[in-house]
Amino acid sequence: MDITRIEAAAERLRGNVRRTPLLSSAALDAIAGRRVLVKAECLQHTGSFKARGGWAAISALTAEERACGVIAYSSGNHAQGVARAARALGVHAVIVMPSDAPRSKIDGTRAYGAELVFYDRATGDREALGAGIAEERGLTLILPYDHPEVIAGQGTAGLEIAEQAAEMGVREAEVVVCCGGGGFTSGIALALEAHAPEMRVRPAEPTGFDDVARSLASGSKQFNAQTGGGLCDAILTPTPGTLTLPILSRLCGPGLVVEDDEVLRAMALAFRHLRLVVEPGGAVALASALFRPEAFEGHTAIATLSGGNVDPDVFRRALDLV
Amino acid sequence: MDITRIEAAAERLRGNVRRTPLLSSAALDAIAGRRVLVKAECLQHTGSFKARGGWAAISALTAEERACGVIAYSSGNHAQGVARAARALGVHAVIVMPSDAPRSKIDGTRAYGAELVFYDRATGDREALGAGIAEERGLTLILPYDHPEVIAGQGTAGLEIAEQAAEMGVREAEVVVCCGGGGFTSGIALALEAHAPEMRVRPAEPTGFDDVARSLASGSKQFNAQTGGGLCDAILTPTPGTLTLPILSRLCGPGLVVEDDEVLRAMALAFRHLRLVVEPGGAVALASALFRPEAFEGHTAIATLSGGNVDPDVFRRALDLV
Incomplete structure (x- = not known):
């Protein structure tokens, strides 16, 4: 896996997937205590970076x-x-x-x-x-994350983040990515390594499904006790991928872990201040940027809003917190 | 009011307001029976084109x-x-x-x-x-619509629509605009007259507040019986503006009128298929494009999603219809 494969994927994707906007909100900046940019992949075709x-x-x-x-x-x-x-x-x-x-x-x-x-x-x-x-x-x-072309495709979002942030004058940032098996996270990390080397990628996971955070902390592959039942259905994978873990270990971390109620609060804030519909698994990175300010360094955090495919009953739970 | 004022406003706005995306969804195309592009002004700073x-x-x-x-x-x-x-x-x-x-x-x-x-x-x-x-x-x-610079500023969205549609190969379209006093509608109409002359602007209003549709149909300024109490708070103006009506009369129409429950259904569809939060007054144009297909000509409708500032209790009513 290297940057040339991501750049080749970007060529094939041109005109077939959206260049999603990098958005911001003064209200979110105030909550986080730093500038927060969000990569709105919930606006991608199919409603997610996938x-x-x-x-x-x-x-x-x-x-x-x-x-x-x-x-x-x-x-x-x-x-x-x-x-x-x-x-x-x-x-x-x-x-x-x-x-x-x-x-x-x-x-x-x-x-x-x-x-x-x-x-x-x-x-x-x-x-x-x-x-x-x-x-x-x-x-x-077509494996969901342990697949070189899938990682390369997800990494095209990283090329866009590097370019869009540079247009805003941002070259240094911590980039928080909603992390399941690590395809999105490792793809973005490879893209940023080549195109925005002063950015660092931080995987974000929900409590109880923090296999990547624990794997990075311990230096060996860790597993989740359960594989279902969580709020963040999109990212409840049992363990980091075989292809992704070495990339995550080399380029990313430390991991961030948030509670389900923080994920719902992040969804509520995205509703109110960004007018975006974000699903739980897609709000984990934003929740980390907003509610774990002490875990970040620097003036800017970039959070992926990875997806927006959420059923109304779950979204109502977030609306209760607006 | 002419195009030079809109182009001058666009210069002053550069870097200070967002170029919002023109989005689409195959599911919405299927409902409308034609291609539907949406200008997502709910993603604008402050959550609306204003x-x-x-x-x-x-x-x-x-x-x-x-x-x-x-x-x-x-x-x-x-x-x-x-x-x-x-x-x-x-x-x-x-x-x-x-x-x-x-x-x-x-x-x-x-x-x-x-x-x-x-x-x-x-x-x-x-x-x-x-x-x-x-x-x-x-x-x-600073009047909300009967003000030349305000109309010019709103018209910058029309410049973007012309450019973004052309990038997609679309030159002919009916452009449905959520219409209160007519500032957004007349600004877009002036921009399209100059930059996309094969597009026609159609004002959209909710039942009971269709002063613009009736003014265009009758050829004279009409008033709404009530000025409050409707779902679509953003566009409940009593009558078309003095500056805007002549522009609307020259360039726009006929008007489209939708019911409140259709507005809520359009909000539900925007939630599900576009992952966007749209307020009632901002969903009137999309409701028209989706639920009044017989009132349109041609292969493409472009609908403004004018704003996304909606309280949770109103949004819940839309979620009930997902």
């Missing part, structure tokens, strides 16, 4: 692989990213999703024309299920 | 006028636009607001450091109150 990795991975396939079709497992955002790219590029997509995924993510994936297969998050093994169907039907498996 | 007109007006004042201060009356969005520009340019601002304005708008205006004066929307006369305070304290009155 449209980048999906497009990067599928556009890199050979004609033969495209003809056979692809399979992905996902709690819903990677699902939509893969399904959208697959449909646009004429590739059949099978998506394995937990049956308790947010309704908006299931409906969204279906709307992109994907074939859905459900499993029980508590008892099923999505990796085994996905690998089995891939084998049986000759499909190419 | 930041444009406020900046244009205050930046056009003489040094002497700036030293004396300004006054504006507003249901809350013009208030914030004027207050933000005034603070940034070192001008004292007095804002006259209805006491039943949304909490978010009152708090936002206060946060920009303005001096607030409240009146009762049912019994008070904001124009007389504003003119009286202006006279007494020597303040310059």
Whole structure:
């Protein structure tokens, strides 16, 4: 994995994914005690940054692989990213999703024309299920984060952050990234290493699912005790990826960990001051920037708002805190 | 009023207001039966396009006028636009607001450091109150729409629409604009007349407050029976402006009128498919594009999402419809 792969992905993505805005709000700056810029990936096609990795991975396939079709497992955002790219590029997509995924993510994936297969998050093994169907039907498996082209696609957001921050005169910053398996975080870290070397990437996770923070602190791969049941469905992965952890270890940290009620408060503040709909897993970085000011250095924090696919009942909980 | 004034305002606004994105969603296209592009002014500083007109007006004042201060009356969005520009340019601002304005708008205006004066929307006369305070304290009155620089500032959004649509290959479109007194609508119409002559502007209003639609249809200035109590607080003006009506009559129409429940449904769809927070008065144009397809011609409708300053209790009503 290096910067040339990210730059090549950026070429393929041009015109097919959005250059999302880097926004700010004086009210959020006041809460954080420093300038906070947000990379609004909730405005990305499919409502999350996963449209980048999906497009990067599928556009890199050979004609033969495209003809056979692809399979992905996902709690819903990677699902939509893969399904959208697959449909646009004429590739059949099978998506394995937990049956308790947010309704908006299931409906969204279906709307992109994907074939859905459900499993029980508590008892099923999505990796085994996905690998089995891939084998049986000759499909190419598009892993959600442990995949070089997916990491490269997510990293294109890092190229944009470097460019947009420089346009604002910002060259030094801590860049907080909502972190599940580490694809988005490691992709952004590689992009910034090359294009904004004075920025440092900080992975952000919810309490109870802080495998990356603990892995970085301990120097060895750590696991979460549970893999479901949390508010932040998009980033509840069991452990850092095999490809991503070495990148995270070399370039990122220390990790930041926030409580679910802080995530809901960050969603409420994004509603009020940014007029953006952010899902829980996409608000973890903003919550860190706002509510862990002592954990940051420097004048500027940049937080990814990674996604905005949230069901109304969860959003209502955030509105109660406005 | 002509295009040179809008272009001059655009120069003064550069770097001080946002170039907001022109977004789309396949799901919304499917509902409308044509391509729908949305100009996301809810992402503008202060949460509405009014930041444009406020900046244009205050930046056009003489040094002497700036030293004396300004006054504006507003249901809350013009208030914030004027207050933000005034603070940034070192001008004292007095804002006259209805006491039943949304909490978010009152708090936002206060946060920009303005001096607030409240009146009762049912019994008070904001124009007389504003003119009286202006006279007494020597303040310059920044009218919300019947003001050449305000119209020019709002028109800068039209320059962006012309440019952004052309980048997408769109030159012909019906451009639906949420319409109160007509400042935004007439400014955009003037900008498009010069830069996208194949586009036509359609004012959109809520039922019961369709003074502009009726004025255009009848050829003479019409009034609304009531001036308050509607869902769409931002655009409940009694009658078209003296400066704006001739522009609207020459360039715009016919008007579109939607029901409050359609406005709430448009807000719900913006939540789900665009991940944007839109206020009722800012969702009227999108509601028209989605739910009045028979009233449109051509392949593309462009709808302004004029603002996103909405209190949680109103937003919950929209979430019930997701």
